[in-house]
Amino acid sequence: MTTLDHLPSDFALRLLPPSELAKRIPYPPSTRALRISQGLFPKPVKLSDRAVAWPEHEIEAVIAARIAGYGDDRLRQLISELERLRSSIPGVRQSLPADAGSARESSDG
Structure with a gap:
């Protein structure tokens, strides 16, 4: 799975x-x-200097994976894919300025 097109x-x-x-x-x-x-x-997800939160769908996916019996390696793959897909969430790319992604990546370092 490489996009979030499957979302309702x-x-x-x-x-x-x-x-x-x-x-x-x-x-x-x-x-x-x-x-x-x-x-x-x-x-x-960093919301401000002092506030963070987690995307609910990612937490639900982690819970479902553990219930389904995912081992640590498979869970790592799932989490890596979920985090990678954050920039593919509908509406995100369209609402970000063209240089926002590069500015965000350089400040995450």
């Missing part, structure tokens, strides 16, 4: 702040940080 037309993006995320996956922040560093949990 009524798909709505929703971001989960840490407080809502904790209700769905009860990892303490230290465990969540470890899982992110291991590639076993999606990286958050």
Whole structure:
């Protein structure tokens, strides 16, 4: 799967702040940080200098993968693909200035 074209037309993006995320996956922040560093949990989306959140559909995919019995290697592949597809979400490319992607990439370093 390389695009998000499979999403239903009524798909709505929703971001989960840490407080809502904790209700769905009860990892303490230290465990969540470890899982992110291991590639076993999606990286958050930075909203500001002090605020982050996670795309709800990515968290639901991780939960479904664990329920389905995905091992760590397969889960890493899924998370890598989900994070790669963030720039393919309908409406994102159209709403970003032409140089926004390169500016974002250079500030992530």
